[in-house]
Amino acid sequence: MKKYNIPVEAALEVIGGKWKVVILCHLIKGTKRTSELKRSMPTITQKMLTQQLRELEADGVIERKIYQQIPPKVEYSLTEYGWSLKEILDSLCAWGEKHIERNYEDKSLVLVEG
Amino acid sequence: MKKYNIPVEAALEVIGGKWKVVILCHLIKGTKRTSELKRSMPTITQKMLTQQLRELEADGVIERKIYQQIPPKVEYSLTEYGWSLKEILDSLCAWGEKHIERNYEDKSLVLVEG
DNA sequence: AGGTACAGGCACTTTAAAGTACCTATTGCA
DNA sequence: TGCAATAGGTACTTTAAAGTGCCTGTACCT
Numbered sequence: 001m002k003k004y005n006i007p008v009e010a011a012l013e014v015i016g017g018k019w020k021v022v023i024l025c026h027l028i029k030g031t032k033r034t035s036e037l038k039r040s041m042p043t044i045t046q047k048m049l050t051q052q053l054r055e056l057e058a059d060g061v062i063e064r065k066i067y068q069q070i071p072p073k074v075e076y077s078l079t080e081y082g083w084s085l086k087e088i089l090d091s092l093c094a095w096g097e098k099h100i101e102r103n104y105e106d107k108s109l110v111l112v113e114g
Numbered sequence: 115m116k117k118y119n120i121p122v123e124a125a126l127e128v129i130g131g132k133w134k135v136v137i138l139c140h141l142i143k144g145t146k147r148t149s150e151l152k153r154s155m156p157t158i159t160q161k162m163l164t165q166q167l168r169e170l171e172a173d174g175v176i177e178r179k180i181y182q183q184i185p186p187k188v189e190y191s192l193t194e195y196g197w198s199l200k201e202i203l204d205s206l207c208a209w210g211e212k213h214i215e216r217n218y219e220d221k222s223l224v225l226v227e228g
Numbered sequence: 229a230g231g232t233a234c235a236g237g238c239a240c241t242t243t244a245a246a247g248t249a250c251c252t253a254t255t256g257c258a
Numbered sequence: 259t260g261c262a263a264t265a266g267g268t269a270c271t272t273t274a275a276a277g278t279g280c281c282t283g284t285a286c287c288t
Contacts, residue, residue, distance in 0.1 A: 002223045004214065005156065008139050008203075010223055011210035018130075018276080025122050034235055042119065045277055050236060070284050071234035084212070088205045089122075095202060096125035100118065102195075109116045109124055132246080148265055159247060164266060184254045185264035 014059045015085065019044055019052045021092060024082070027062060028089055031077040061085060128173045129199065133158055133166045135206060138196070141176060142203055145191040175199060 004010050015021050019041070026032055026040050038049055053076060056062040061082035067073035078085075103109045118124050129135050133155070140146055140154050152163055167190060170176040175196035181187035192199075214223045 003226045004210075004223065005154075005226050006136055006139060006207075007210035007214055007225060008135055008207045009210065010213045010217075011206045012132075012135060014213065016130075016132075018126075021122055021126055022120055025120060035233080040119075046236075047238095047278085048276065051276090066235095071232095071286085072236080072284090074235060081216075085209065088202065088209060091202045091205060092125045093120075093122045095199065096118075096121035096123065098198070099124045099128060100121055103124075107116070109118065111121060112117045112119050149263080160266075161248085161268095162246065165246090180265095185256090185262095186254090186266080188265060 011088075014056075014061065015088070017052065017055075019048055020056060021089065023049075023052055023056065024061070024078070024085060025089055025093055027076060027078050027082070028086060031075050034074050034076070037076065056082075125202075128170075128175065129202070131166065131169075133162055134170060135203065137163075137166055137170065138175070138192070138199060139203055139207055141190060141192050141196070142200060145189050148188050148190070151190065170196075 065075045179189045217223045
């Protein structure tokens with residue numbers, strides 16, 4: 001029995017962690033293969049990527065589709081429940097952009113070109 | 115020079131961490147004294163509370179007002195910039211509530227009465 | 229025949245996050 | 259007189275998060 005003092009803690013348990021929001025932000029743009037996700041996140045390790053994907057899957061926000069072929073092909077996408085996070089993800093992304101702009105001069109935050 | 119691969123990483127740097135979103139969710143309801151925050155978060159340690167508040171202050175999202183009196187009185191509130199997080203915080207809180215309801219039966223997530 | 233891409237698994241180590249314990253100072257109250 | 263409340267600071271320890279390195283198997287390309 002998981003107990004929360006404030007409802008937002010439940011949300012943090014699902015999308016908290018260093019990579020989950022980033023992964024979800026990529027998947028919001030559409031279904032992605034494992035290798036595509038990996039390329040979009042140059043600094044994530046294979047282990048962390050798999051681990052975070054498994055947890056997101058267990059929480060029902062993403063779906064894993066395995067194609068029975070060789071070499072392996074696996075696709076990840078948001079589930080319907082995952083799409084309910086869209087508002088949060090969108091506003092987080094938008095805020096991040098503004099924050100970078102705001103702090104570009106004094107704190108030199110920059111966005112690496114992809 | 116901080117570099118981000120995707121803008122949302124900048125947002126996570128400000129509101130990431132175990133306690134920051136929770137603290138901000140309390141402050142969105144109004145100015146709070148240190149002891150009030152502490153009582154609202156029974157499991158946070160004094161050290162973590164202070165640390166997170168300092169970091170939020172350094173990022174310009176909250177303000178610290180010290181009253182020169184004894185015993186000490188310190189109040190925390192959102193800055194104007196901090197209020198720009200309102201949309202994010204609101205949707206996070208709302209999502210958390212729905213997530214608890216959704217998973218109450220099978221995973222027994224519950225909200226502790228405060 | 230050897231290398232690459234693909235999607236991982238597993239054991240181990242490192243590092244960062246968080247927690248514990250103990251310290252400051254002052255006033256009012258029982 | 260001694261304790262509670264207030265808002266911390268600091269040093270040390272613990273625990274959880276993340277990273278490293280090495281392993282699987284197969285089809286395609288050179």
